[in-house]
Amino acid sequence: MRNFVHYTAGQAQLETGWYVGLMSGTSLDGVDAVLARFASGGAAQQVATGAHVHLPFAPALVETFRRLNAPGPDELHQAALAEVALAQVYAEATQMLLARARLPASEVVAIGAHGQTVRHQPQGAQAQRYTIQLNNPAWLAEQTGIAVVADFRRRDMAAGGQGAPLASGFHRAVFSRAGEGVAILNLGGIANFSLMAADGAVLGFDCGPANTLMDGWCRRHTGQPYDADGRWAAQGRVLPQLLAALLRDPFFAQPAPKSTGLDRFNLDWLQQHLQAFPAAEPVDMQATLAELTAVSCAQAFSRYARGQRVIGVCGGGAYNHYLLERLRVHVGPQVSVVTTAEWGVPPEQVEACAFAWLARQCVLGLPGNLPAVTQARGPRVLGAIYPA
Structure with a gap:
């Protein structure tokens, strides 16, 4: 974490700078990308959004995601191709977002990229529980020139949690009264x-x-x-x-x-x-x-x-x-x-904002999960950082 802070920005910019949140959910309708920054004030944390982009998935990619939600032939190969295809959509959405906001990539601290959930098995013995979000954050970092925070759910599961839902921490930070x-x-x-x-x-x-x-x-x-x-x-x-x-x-x-x-x-x-x-x-x-x-x-x-x-x-x-x-x-x-x-937060932007917030939590070394929600043994810093 010290290396990431040293090579990117000072503490103040990490706290109040711009983050990109990318969310492609179980509706499979595409990617929502939000440019957001956060500051504390009053009872709730303040969120300001600079731009929002929705980029639909190609029908073939949607069909691939649907197939990968169930056992099938050649899964590893299909999943690897789908990860790159998803990262391409993520990169396009990010670039469109920055163009709309007229903001250079150098002004963004990090991208929070959730990935596409294709399997989620949170019950059973600890060694048999897992969650899979297809993603290629290294590819995304190369394409955008921005650090990427990804793989949010598995640390919570490693700590005994269900890895979901993760947006509750953001909901508490922004919407609580x-x-x-x-x-x-x-x-x-x-x-x-x-x-x-x-x-x-x-x-x-x-x-x-x-x-x-x-x-x-x-x-x-x-x-x-x-x-x-x-x-x-x-x-x-x-x-x-x-x-x-x-x-x-x-x-x-x-x-x-x-x-x-x-x-x-x-x-x-x-x-x-x-x-x-x-x-x-x-x-x-x-x-x-x-x-x-x-x-x-x-x-x-x-x-x-x-x-x-x-x-x-x-x-x-x-x-x-x-x-x-x-x-x-x-x-x-x-x-x-x-x-x-x-x-103050449009419904279609909330989940993407949540992953911008989770990326910020990771960069700052702060917990992203709520143990009362996920059943994890305690608060954990969620996500892995892929530097630009």
């Missing part, structure tokens, strides 16, 4: 909560599927990448028996903290349940999948909330108005459901 309870709900491919109590305690966990099933079903039956505003789901009717069957998956009853991924909740998982409902109309299935996300999130909130009366929603699902309305129905009128835009 002294003496108030605040909940952040990320609706990406998978849904996850950060519940911040008024006394400062934080609980974070995955709730289950969010956009991954809805997007996959929409793509299969309409050819569209996602159900814009939930308009298609709004035309259908919820199938109560199917919804009940889906909610019987053991993950929903498992106590928090917990985490999951696409290797569990995917269209093959859904297809197994559909065998008992062969006559289900596709539009009714879409409505039922939206209800599954709304109900599972509401149930998790009801089970674990400690005085939180406002939910700030981020991720792509924050723009699915039908889904948010169903969530409002299930959490009840006593809970306000808003988006994080009301607190």
Whole structure:
């Protein structure tokens, strides 16, 4: 860490300088890149974003990522090629970001690059637990001329944690309010909560599927990448028996903290349940999948909330108005459901900002995980640094 500080910048610049956050999540819609800097002030840490870029994935790369979420032939070769392809997208997004902000690469302290999760097995004996995020941070550092911080999750798992969710530390730093309870709900491919109590305690966990099933079903039956505003789901009717069957998956009853991924909740998982409902109309299935996300999130909130009366929603699902309305129905009128835009961070930028923040934590030698969230034995500095 001393070498990194010595060769890049002074302490003040490391603390207040620009960081790039790169996030490609389980929704598989592409990369979000954010230019961010951080400064403390008041009850919460202040974040300022200089620019944001979204760069979609090529369909062939998306298909490769989907295949790699399950066992298949020639996995090592396919994964190695996908890592370079992903790093290329990361590099393009970073360069577009800097051009938009008119900022030279020399002004960026580091890039926080999460990578693409293709396997996540956080349960079982310690020696059998692992998480895999495809990435090629050395290639990215060469292409951008900027130091890269990557591999955030495995140190937490080595310390006995689940390696997820990691954004809760950022959520606490930026969105917590002294003496108030605040909940952040990320609706990406998978849904996850950060519940911040008024006394400062934080609980974070995955709730289950969010956009991954809805997007996959929409793509299969309409050819569209996602159900814009939930308009298609709004035309259908919820199938109560199917919804009940889906909610019987053991993950929903498992106590928090917990985490999951696409290797569990995917269209093959859904297809197994559909065998008992062969006559289900596709539009009714879409409505039922939206209800599954709304109900599972509401149930998790009801089970674990400690005085939180406002939910700030981020991720792509924050723009699915039908889904948010169903969530409002299930959490009840006593809970306000808003988006994080009301607190100054647009929903599509939150997760990328989190990895810019995690990169900064690593560079400064500060912990990035919350043991109460991941179940790690203690706070850990997360990530490995690849100098420019």
